[in-house]
Amino acid sequence: MTVTPKAAGRLALLGLLGGIFQLTTVSQVAIFGVPADLSPLLVASVGFLTGSISGAIFGFSLGLFVDTVLMQTLGVNSLVLTAVGYGAGRVRELRDPAHTLAPVIVGAAATAAATVGFSLLQFLLGVDAPVSFSLLRAILMTVVLNTLLALPVYAVCRRVLLPYLPDDPRRRRRRAYTTGGLSPLSRA
Amino acid sequence: MSDKVVRRRRAVLAVLVLFSLFLLTAYFGESSGGSLHSVQRGAMEVFAPIQEGANRALKPFRDLFGWFGDTLDAKDEKERLEAERNALRRQVVDVTLENRQLRQIEGLQEQNTERGLDGYDPVQARVIARSPSSWFQSFQINKGTSDGVRVDQPVVNDAGLVGKVKEVSDGNAVIMLLTDPEFGVSAQALESGEPGSVGPAVGDAGDLRFELVPNAKEVRRGERIVTAGTSTSAEVSELSSLYPRGILIGTVSRIETGEGELDRVIHVEPVADLRSLDLVEVLTQPDANVRAQAP
Numbered sequence: 001m002t003v004t005p006k007a008a009g010r011l012a013l014l015g016l017l018g019g020i021f022q023l024t025t026v027s028q029v030a031i032f033g034v035p036a037d038l039s040p041l042l043v044a045s046v047g048f049l050t051g052s053i054s055g056a057i058f059g060f061s062l063g064l065f066v067d068t069v070l071m072q073t074l075g076v077n078s079l080v081l082t083a084v085g086y087g088a089g090r091v092r093e094l095r096d097p098a099h100t101l102a103p104v105i106v107g108a109a110a111t112a113a114a115t116v117g118f119s120l121l122q123f124l125l126g127v128d129a130p131v132s133f134s135l136l137r138a139i140l141m142t143v144v145l146n147t148l149l150a151l152p153v154y155a156v157c158r159r160v161l162l163p164y165l166p167d168d169p170r171r172r173r174r175r176a177y178t179t180g181g182l183s184p185l186s187r188a
Numbered sequence: 189m190s191d192k193v194v195r196r197r198r199a200v201l202a203v204l205v206l207f208s209l210f211l212l213t214a215y216f217g218e219s220s221g222g223s224l225h226s227v228q229r230g231a232m233e234v235f236a237p238i239q240e241g242a243n244r245a246l247k248p249f250r251d252l253f254g255w256f257g258d259t260l261d262a263k264d265e266k267e268r269l270e271a272e273r274n275a276l277r278r279q280v281v282d283v284t285l286e287n288r289q290l291r292q293i294e295g296l297q298e299q300n301t302e303r304g305l306d307g308y309d310p311v312q313a314r315v316i317a318r319s320p321s322s323w324f325q326s327f328q329i330n331k332g333t334s335d336g337v338r339v340d341q342p343v344v345n346d347a348g349l350v351g352k353v354k355e356v357s358d359g360n361a362v363i364m365l366l367t368d369p370e371f372g373v374s375a376q377a378l379e380s381g382e383p384g385s386v387g388p389a390v391g392d393a394g395d396l397r398f399e400l401v402p403n404a405k406e407v408r409r410g411e412r413i414v415t416a417g418t419s420t421s422a423e424v425s426e427l428s429s430l431y432p433r434g435i436l437i438g439t440v441s442r443i444e445t446g447e448g449e450l451d452r453v454i455h456v457e458p459v460a461d462l463r464s465l466d467l468v469e470v471l472t473q474p475d476a477n478v479r480a481q482a483p
Contacts (some may be wrong), residue, residue, distance in 0.1 A: 020235075024243040029253040040274070044287060053200045060204045064211075068231040074224055075211030082204045145305070 107150025295346025
């Protein structure tokens, strides 16, 4: 996807509103004992829809925003979400999955990578917290919860970015059989 | 895909990662009054009103999601509390049984001390089985010949006389209750001193009769009946009995008067609760030269 200024504006608005919604609402509601984390879902959805470069930039920006607003160590979320956005974009560019549930799998994988990566970085930074059963349980429950939310979040992101997106993957897949073409993201 | 695109993609990723690492390093390296911290504080000041407004505006959503979360948590909590309640119930049952057992042991020890039953070498035993039939007024205990238990030895609990040993094996014994049709013991009314014999009331499994009493009219309702310690019921003789003297059997519950003195029927209610026996004592030396003291 070619990121025009208008598309960039929409992405920024999506990140800002998504981040605020996460911080003011989602983080304060615990289901299964843990709150959902929309950040990796947003980043993965954007990466999956727009490609690895914009996914990585979006992830970096959203991570920086979260770290800044929450007065956390700057760079931790940026680093993790950059990797998540880049990875989700590369999945789209390399595999171009057309299955309806592909965003769910990508969302679950992104959440798992983000939570595990964030925990690893915290340990590397010397945060004194033992690897306990409750930590592993929290990570697992966050992944489960985010998996349930992956499709709605993806739908919202797609709706917001729809005017700037290339063809629908399923239509493109049908065309790829006849033309042998790759994903438009790869051709771009 | 052209090399230019690949290089561009990798360059963007490298720049972002390096910038993140730079931020991490710089943030860790500076004090809390450093520039990055100041930027953070400034950003927080800027976003705080937005967050506050969003926080208020999104409260209904939060409450709605919270309701779902609370409902799920409440279900978990309910299951946890039910499990806890069941565990506590089991604990209460255990403690109640333990308490009951301790009270019985204490009662038996008190009885042994106060009524002089220590000399009869009492052996404590637990009831392990009992006949469900009202025709067979018996139960089984977990002590036998190896513990000194022999046939015909008297059995008491913390209230009074329960019965006697009917059958005995190496580790167990069958006890005949004093309400068994075959049971009989020489007895004495404690207050009036009238001798007699206590046996089961035919047709009434929980009732006893005080019979063969020479002056039955002297016996009053509520009077306590104890073992006589003699072998005859006509009078309190010096012949030894299977049962030591002075063990409480029961109290006179009612007296039926007939046409003559001989028609008088004295009903005795056993003091021992024969339906809920748990711990009993077998007096393994009933012929010891000791006499139980009347209560």
